[in-house]
Amino acid sequence: MRGAVEARRPREVTSRRPGGRNTVGAMTPTAPDDATLLQMFHTMALVAATDDALRGAISAGSATLAYYSPRGQEAVAAGFAAALRPDDYLVTTYRGLHDQIAKGVPLRPLLAEMLGRAEGTGKGKGGPMHVSWPDVGLMLTTGVVGSGLPIAAGLAWAAARHADGGNGRVTVASFGDGATNIGAFHEAANLAAVWGLPVIFLCQNNGYGEHTAFADHLRVEHVAQRAAAYGMPGVTVDGNDPVAVYGAVAEAAARARAGEGPTLVEAVTYRLFGHVFGDRMTYVDPAELEEAWTREPVARFRHTLVTRGLLSEEGASSVERDAASLAATTLAEVVELPEPDPDEVLTDVVAPAPKISAPTASAPTVSAPKTPPAEGQPEMSVRSAITLALDEALAADPRVVLLGEDISDNGVFGVTKGLAAKHGADRVRDTPISEQAIVGAAVGAALGGLRPVAEIMFMDFLGLCLDQLANHAAKLRYMSGGLTPVPMVLRTAVGGGLQVGAQHSQMLEAWLTHVPGLKVVVPSTASDARGLLASCIADDDPCVFIEQVVLLSRKGPVDDAPVPLGVAEVKRPGADVTVVTYGRQVHDAIAVADTMAANGVDVEVLDLRSLVPLDQAAVLESVGRTRRAVILHEAVVTGGFGAELAAGISEALFGRLMAPVLRVGALAAPLPYARGLERRALPGPQRLLEALEWVMAYKG
Numbered sequence: 204m205r206g207a208v209e210a211r212r213p214r215e216v217t218s219r220r221p222g223g224r225n226t227v228g229a230m231t232p233t234a235p236d237d238a239t240l241l242q243m244f245h246t247m248a249l250v251a252a253t254d255d256a257l258r259g260a261i262s263a264g265s266a267t268l269a270y271y272s273p274r275g276q277e278a279v280a281a282g283f284a285a286a287l288r289p290d291d292y293l294v295t296t297y298r299g300l301h302d303q304i305a306k307g308v309p310l311r312p313l314l315a316e317m318l319g320r321a322e323g324t325g326k327g328k329g330g331p332m333h334v335s336w337p338d339v340g341l342m343l344t345t346g347v348v349g350s351g352l353p354i355a356a357g358l359a360w361a362a363a364r365h366a367d368g369g370n371g372r373v374t375v376a377s378f379g380d381g382a383t384n385i386g387a388f389h390e391a392a393n394l395a396a397v398w399g400l401p402v403i404f405l406c407q408n409n410g411y412g413e414h415t416a417f418a419d420h421l422r423v424e425h426v427a428q429r430a431a432a433y434g435m436p437g438v439t440v441d442g443n444d445p446v447a448v449y450g451a452v453a454e455a456a457a458r459a460r461a462g463e464g465p466t467l468v469e470a471v472t473y474r475l476f477g478h479v480f481g482d483r484m485t486y487v488d489p490a491e492l493e494e495a496w497t498r499e500p501v502a503r504f505r506h507t508l509v510t511r512g513l514l515s516e517e518g519a520s521s522v523e524r525d526a527a528s529l530a531a532t533t534l535a536e537v538v539e540l541p542e543p544d545p546d547e548v549l550t551d552v553v554a555p556a557p558k559i560s561a562p563t564a565s566a567p568t569v570s571a572p573k574t575p576p577a578e579g580q581p582e583m584s585v586r587s588a589i590t591l592a593l594d595e596a597l598a599a600d601p602r603v604v605l606l607g608e609d610i611s612d613n614g615v616f617g618v619t620k621g622l623a624a625k626h627g628a629d630r631v632r633d634t635p636i637s638e639q640a641i642v643g644a645a646v647g648a649a650l651g652g653l654r655p656v657a658e659i660m661f662m663d664f665l666g667l668c669l670d671q672l673a674n675h676a677a678k679l680r681y682m683s684g685g686l687t688p689v690p691m692v693l694r695t696a697v698g699g700g701l702q703v704g705a706q707h708s709q710m711l712e713a714w715l716t717h718v719p720g721l722k723v724v725v726p727s728t729a730s731d732a733r734g735l736l737a738s739c740i741a742d743d744d745p746c747v748f749i750e751q752v753v754l755l756s757r758k759g760p761v762d763d764a765p766v767p768l769g770v771a772e773v774k775r776p777g778a779d780v781t782v783v784t785y786g787r788q789v790h791d792a793i794a795v796a797d798t799m800a801a802n803g804v805d806v807e808v809l810d811l812r813s814l815v816p817l818d819q820a821a822v823l824e825s826v827g828r829t830r831r832a833v834i835l836h837e838a839v840v841t842g843g844f845g846a847e848l849a850a851g852i853s854e855a856l857f858g859r860l861m862a863p864v865l866r867v868g869a870l871a872a873p874l875p876y877a878r879g880l881e882r883r884a885l886p887g888p889q890r891l892l893e894a895l896e897w898v899m900a901y902k903g
């Protein structure tokens with residue numbers, strides 16, 4: 204606790220860049236003019252008044268929400284916002300009311316969102332921890348500590364790319380001291396530094412992460428010292444003084460706009476009302492809290508302005524009265540507003556696409572014209588077809604960018620071969636080995652108007668970046684009520700069948716299909732790979748494109764017809780039983796079907812191609828006709844996507860089925876290394892054959 208008091212004491216720290224040039228702290232800070240000083244006071248007064256009104260409403264029972272008061276941190280928000288352009292981007296956190304007000308989010312939709320009203324910024328779907336208002340550059344409020352930082356890097360990348368050479372926008376990522384211990388902070392700081400991105404990492408060091416004091420979660424004296432590890436300048440300023448914050452942020456913004464990269468600004472402040480409303484702060488030394496109140500920033504700044512003659516006592520009181528009145532009146536109006544219509548629950552999950560069904564929806568869908576590539580068309584490998592789709596997208600749309608590890612040098616599987624040379628290493632961009640930063644930067648780039656295609660080398664590494672994918676890419680459209688869609692693609696490879704062991708082989712599509720907001724695609728042929736990837740890049744939602752490595756060298760004819768998402772294809776027609784499958788197992792299924800044809804059994808092979816959106820109509824049409832179904836996938840059977848398919852078939856066709864629906868997939872073990880063991884674990888043709896024979900022989 205004592206350590207925390209020590210650590211809070213503001214002190215300027217200047218780091219040196221490798222070239223030896225002094226940075227922010229050593230430069231003369233830009234001073235705000237009188238109008239800016241007054242504007243900052245207005246902002247601080249409004250934040251304090253709104254906080255007061257909200258806490259009052261919660262106490263009185265007229266508002267119910269988990270509320271993270273920013274009281275005590277007003278000067279940070281007023282200072283940074285005044286130093287920015289209105290169109291600069293901001294990424295903030297659950298303790299974001301001060302940042303949001305300062306950046307210019309109108310009070311009424313802001314409070315309406317906090318109270319879950321239909322008029323809220325996100326139509327009441329996001330709530331207090333998820334406010335977005337792109338009109339004033341507020342692109343994200345996240346409830347996941349540290350997660351906004353890689354997204355900020357992506358926004359900055361998009362801004363830097365705009366209009367050939369950047370639109371000069373900077374991105375401020377606002378976060379707490381506790382957030383500097385999470386991997387996302389370090390990956391984002393490093394990426395932003397390596398790429399020289401126009402980001403300001405603004406740490407609001409309020410002395411605590413939840414109930415843990417600064418000195419108990421960090422062994423350096425100042426967060427700003429961490430900047431040195433990434434080769435960027437770091438500066439610590441008094442976060443209770445808006446002028447100090449303004450100066451540091453103005454300098455950092457000038458550097459960023461000049462193409463000199465990111466800066467870490469640490470604003471040392473204090474969280475006066477604890478972590479969340481109702482926090483009794485029993486873990487805080489009362490003397491420490493008392494001392495913190497003597498430095499309360501609104502009264503302090505008021506005193507400064509009055510002393511300097513910029514405001515009279517009466518003028519300052521009038522500003523505070525007006526702020527209190529505006530906050531109270533707006534909140535009173537918002538309390539009376541209606542909640543969202545319950546029918547809103549399924550809107551904004553994905554872009555409106557009337558022809559496409561949700562994974563479990565039973566509504567009829569439109570099946571595609573089944574037009575397999577004609578004979579005589581050029582043959583190419585799945586690998587080349589993917590490269591071609593990427594090449595075509597890069598050529599057709601300047602918003603398309605690629606990012607991932609080693610992708611400018613072909614990528615580990617040669618899929619991105621030649622693309623950097625042709626389209627530029629700034630569009631086919633190598634990243635550090637930072638999966639969270641790769642996916643987060645793709646999310647941010649998509650928010651900033653690009654069409655990023657990120658690569659995660661192996662699907663098993665999804666665990667390292669699942670927060671960015673499942674909590675951010677998948678949910679931002681919904682939580683913002685449609686304001687912030689995330690049109691990005693994540694390509695990822697799976698090495699099953701190549702003896703690369705349990706950490707490079709697992710099909711994990713079930714992790715993804717379970718998350719509303721994500722689309723999931725698994726091609727089986729070269730032509731589908733090209734057409735589906737083109738559709739993913741053109742899609743307005745996040746799509747995961749799964750590349751099974753053993754398929755990459757498989758050749759086939761390729762046409763240039765688009766392959767829409769949500770449209771299955773019968774790869775082999777049949778009348779007796781349907782194999783519902785996808786990816787490389789399609790070819791196993793066709794081979795087994797040919798074998799069974801010799802025994803007089805006519806097997807239909809239905810290739811789903813995309814799992815979300817799912818062409819449920821095609822599944823039910825086929826199985827409704829054959830009245831028997833076997834589901835085949837490479838993934839482990841337990842909890843796999845096959846369970847979803849089997850349930851859907853049973854729900855719709857229970858009375859018509861001639862036999863139970865069987866699932867064939869990997870055995871429930873981590874995929875083993877030894878050749879024989881791996882073969883035993885994976886679902887080969889023999890097990891499919893046995894399942895089909897069992898289903899055909901079933902007599903009820």
Ligand SMILES: Cc1ncc(C[n+]2csc(CCOP(=O)(O)OP(=O)(O)O)c2C)c(N)n1
Pocket residue numbers: 298346347348349378379380381382383409411412413474478
């Ligand atoms: C990844 C993650 N871990 C844990 C939490 C729970 N949590 C919410 S706020 C918080 C403290 C964060 O402290 P700090 O970054 O200093 O921000 P402050 O709350 O002080 O503004 C924690 C641990 C979370 N939301 N996200």
Ligand SMILES: [Mg+2]
Pocket residue numbers: 379380381407408409410411412413
């Ligand atoms: Mg904190």
